[in-house]
Amino acid sequence: LIMENLETAVHDGKNFEARQNMAMASYYAGLAFTKAGVGYVHAIAHNFGALYSTPHGLANSIVLPHILDYSKSDIIPQLAELAKASALKTGRESNKQLADKFIARVRSMLQSFEIPETLDSLKKEDIPRIAKLALEEAHANYPVPKYMDKGTCEALIGKMVA
Structure with a gap:
């Protein structure tokens, strides 16, 4: 849908x-x-909202492709199923190819909505705090397909600095 x-x-x-x-x-x-195994998306997005008043839907949209990239290796079959359900299967693509197609489709849609993959208000000095809080929230409340440590989370959030 x-x-x-x-x-x-x-x-x-x-x-x-x-x-x-x-x-x-x-x-x-x-x-x-x-x-759903996208707990990091919401946990990071909640912190963008709390610190910068970023609307939750926009924050989720910015974070989602980054988390899909990070989690991909552990959720290829699930992403392939999403690609099939999204009518992205055109031939005999492997599950990995379908996973890549799905993530690319998400990015394409976000671009068509003029939603960036970075957050203008995100400050580098806030990243350690955001990572700490996001990991605490995600690990306590959400299923995640692939765990990350603080350094990995900080690096991932760093990709969202404009």
């Missing part, structure tokens, strides 16, 4: 069918949220 309707809903806000489908997609995502 997301892959088929998000761009239309964003670019044509008067398209009722696309907006209705996105409402259902949001509902389904909410049901699946507790089993």
